[in-house]
Amino acid sequence: MLASDRREPDVALFAGGVGSDEEHAALRASVRQLTTLLGEALTRHEGAELLELVERVRHLARRPGAGSGELREALDALEPDRAVVLARAFALYFQLVNITEQLHRWQELTLSSEGPLASTFGRIEEALADGSLSAEELADVLTRVEYRPVFTAHPTEASRRTVLRLLRKVAEVVRDLEDPRRPAAHAAADERRLAELVDLLWQTDELRVVKPEPLDEARTAVYYLRSIASEVVPGLLDELDRQTARVGVELAPAARPLRFGTWAGGDRDGNPNVTPEVTLDVLHLQHTSGLAELVTMVDDLLTEMTASTRVVEASQELLDSLAEDAEALPITWSTIRRLNADEPYRLKLSFVRVRLLRTRDRLVDDTPHEPGRDYLGFDELVRDLALVRDSMLAAGDELTGNGAIRRLLRTAVTFGAGLATMDVREHSAKHHAALADLYARVGETGYGELERPQRIERLAEELRSARPLLGAAAAADRERLGEAASASLALMETIRTALDTYGPEVVETYIVSMTHDVDDLFAVVVLAREAGLVDLTGEEPVARIGFAPLFETVAELESAGPLLDALLSDPSYRRVVAARGDLQEIMLGYSDSSKDAGIAASQWQIHRAQRALRDVAREHGVRLRLFHGRGGSVGRGGGPTAEAIMSQPYGSLDGAIKITEQGEVISDKYALPGLGRHNLEGALAAVVEASALHRTSLLPREVLDGWNATMDVVAEQGKQAYRALVRDDALVPFFVAATPVDELGKMNIGSRPAKRPGGAGGLDDLRAIPWVFGWTQSRIILPGWFGVGSGLQAAFDDGREDTLREMYGSWAFFRTFLSNVQMTLAKTDLEIASSYVDALVPDDARHLMDVIRAEHERTVGQVLRVTGQTSLLESAPVLRRTLELRDAYLAPLHALQVSLLGRARSAESPSAETERALLLTINGIAAGLRNTG
Secondary structure, three states, X not given: OOHHHOOOHHHOOOOOOOOXXXXXHHHHHHHHHHHHHHHHHHHHXXXXXXXXXXXXXXXXXXXXXXXXXXXXXXXXXXXXHHHHHHHHHHHHHHHHHHHHHHHHHHHHHHOOOOOHHHHHHHHHHHHHHXXXXXXXXXXXXXXXXXXXEEEOOOOOOOOOHHHHHHHHHHHHHHHHHHXXXXXXXXXXXXXXXXXXXXXHHHHOOOOOOOOOOHHHHHHHHHHXXXXXXXXXXXXXXXXXXXXXXXXXXXXXXXXXXXOOEEOOOOEOOOOOOOOHHHHHHHHHHHHHHHHHHHHHHHHHHHOOOOOOOOOOOOOHHHHHHHHHHHHHOHHHHHHHHHHHOOOHHHHHHHHXXXXXXXXXXXXXXXOOOOEOOEOOOHHHHHHHHHHHHHHHHHOOOHHHHOOHHHHHHHHHHHXXXXXOEEEEEEEHHHHXXXXXXHHHHOOOOOHHHOOHHHHHHHHHXXXXXXXXXXXXXXXXXXXXXXXXXXXXXXXXXXXXXXXXXXXXXXXXXXXXXXXXXXXXXXXXXXXXXXOOOEEOOOOOOEEOOEEEEEEOOHHHHHOHHHHHHHHHHOHHHHHHHHHOOOEEEEEEEOHHHHHHHOHHHHHHHHHHHHHHHHHHHHXXXXXXEEEEEOOOOHHHOOOXXXXXXXXXXXXXXXXXXXXXXXXXXXXXXXXXXXXXXXXHHHHHHHHHHHHHHOOOOOOOHHHHHHHHHHHHHHHHHHHHHHHHHHOOOOHHHHHHHHOOHHHHHHHOOOOOOOEOOOOOOOHHHEOHHHHHHHHHHOOOOHHHOOOHHHHHHHHHHOOOHXXXXXXXXXXXXXXXXHHHHHHHHXXXXXXXXXXXXXXXXXXXXXXHHHHHHHHHHHHHHHHHHHHOOOOOOOOOHHHHHHHHHHHHHHHHHHHHHHHHHHHHHHOOOOOHHHHHHHHHHHHHHHHHHOOOO
8 A cells, every 4th residue: 555545544653753843744744654654564564463563562661550561571472583573663663763854854954044154154254344353364264174074983873874775765755755846746656666665674684694894884984975075065165165255265276174084994993803904995995986986076067068269268278288188198189179179178177087087997907107197196186177267267257167167176175086084093002012022123122011201211212213123124024023013014004005006195194092191102103114104314304194192081181281292392203293284183082081980071171181282282383183082972972063163162173173973973964965964064164163263262261260160070070970880899780781782792883893802891891882882772871971960069069050050151161061961861761771770680780770860860950950941951842852752662662672681691592583683672772862872
């Protein structure tokens, strides 16, 4: 039965919609249509009895008291195969609701009178008018603006790319059906197509059969990057050009206000699957895909570049370049000159197209570069495209010169030939182990036993010297180097090969995780020197890559400023930074610092660290590029990107910023081009505004000091409460029992192991992602709020009530922090959590639930006290209603997960179907909460 002739109400699975306001009537109608189609699909494939089971479980899950016992009996009695289809039904419901909400979110955003960039440049106009910002200052800032989202391979996307693609097609058909301009005659075909797609989704396995490899993760990143390149960035940067023209500024053709980064294939920390060979394979994939995308863009533009010299004039520079192209590519010239001889722009772009294709062939076949016949450096492509645009502008053709050719030029500059710049990340201990091997080769034993001050002194001296630790003979005889040295040097040589093959921007930064002191940076620079990536012996230093410390714990964040000062005070390292254009990148870790000390201490110490780093960089005459390692969930630094950017300390953002995007955040932001445009525009606008207008403090020193002191109290007391919980001996047994954390490793959502290798299996060995993922599944969501209530109460008890309310009203950092905590509290459901604890947690660990309840009640109360609200999300009623309605459909999934966890853990060897059903509940809950890790 198709949507056009539905009559039976019983197939309207999960009918009820996701909102109650009049403006959301279209959203409710779309959800009802899709879920009705889902009900029809279930009937076709599983029979009407499945629908009856779904409805019975859903109604029992909503009944308190007696209903819970009846529900438990019903679920415990389910055969595993029925549990599978039940879990699939609820999970697919949330997938359909999510994509529909994304579509309607974008449609609502498009109704706004102006976009984020227009709003930002309106404020910039006001600042120019009142003299608080000069035209020269603005032009200078805009030359440095660079927002770089970095797509990581962290395993937090529970949905397969196959499913995401089908869901995008669903959204496209729903959009067409809602378009009032679409002919009514097309409706029947559209509705049939929608039914077909929902049916296909039911037939598709949501779970990955095998664990993804790094190359698979890279393919996912490439999929999104190509979509963004073709459907989002051209229009977005065109809008930026319009807004800069509004204030009298023109961005240079090579300006890169937007770039993209990737960790897929480069993040080695704790992932043995990322080998040097994998890194090169991923870079090859990126560049062949990027070049293919550029060829497609040039093909599209060729149809428009029809200007004829019989009508317009072409510049002599362009004509001279055509003569050079004809000599270098005679076959191409003979093919195109007959039809296009009088169309210089089409001729030039035809040569560009052939050179791009030959560049791709060179990379595939590993053949030498042929000057004039392919591109060796990306700047050659930019020059060719700029020649076309410059010729148009010189002839007075501003409309065409600032039209499609400028959009292509901006897009090409944004993505380069490889779509994204790869970061390489490795653990600091690996570098010291490698150096111990190398020092032993030259007869200097005992490096591994040196205390940190002695190690710093040794490495500083090494950087001042010109001697090689690795002679030519030793370099050739890798087997005698030692495993650690061989691995580190192989990585450095891989980076050198990549730079030689693809150009200087293919890898820009080497990130050192678990940086404790300057020796952790000195060590990797010494290794890079041994591989020829760094040379400090000449008058002009050479550093083909930059080096960035990653501060991951609260203690490391507290010492970030002094560490940077010591780093830049070393003459040798300062020359490395000088060779990188006096730019020092610093990465700030949200996940591990939150896991280490709780969200309040983590967020505050990151904020304080940024201030300290800003001041130290200024003292040393160095530009700072901060790289924020944020996760998708609030407990890992997540939340709206633009708000996070605007809440940075004044002056810490000077044009360039990098922010990780990972897992479900990528699909949520970029699955639909319209949403991708809005998210990127909002973040880019925030970077422009923060860099141009938030350069100095707007507050008196005494006010800021009072706010700082208050946050010190909140963070310290929050940390004490959090650490008291996680250091309780019962915490690990409680967490492992009350959450499906041990089952997450079977989800096949990432190539990296969930636990750090070589550990004892305790909390310290568990990565931050499963830590957050586990708590989220059981609805405790502890990392996103625990300790905040204790911290706020301590500040109230200290007589800081007026200060707290002033902070909430006037301080973007504090307001954003509490807003994100409030969202997490609203998603927390301790009644659902209790069902996990009562059924699964050992008696000697259950007392922790009382601690959790008390802190949750305290946090809700204190947040409402600061904000002046009577209930959570009072200022966001539509969002609150959405969460409440989602809970009605999440409750059955939670109940089923508890039943299956108990069943699986009590069996010596759970059946494959039981495990599959359990994983499907994990998938469905992740989709329902729109959060994993």
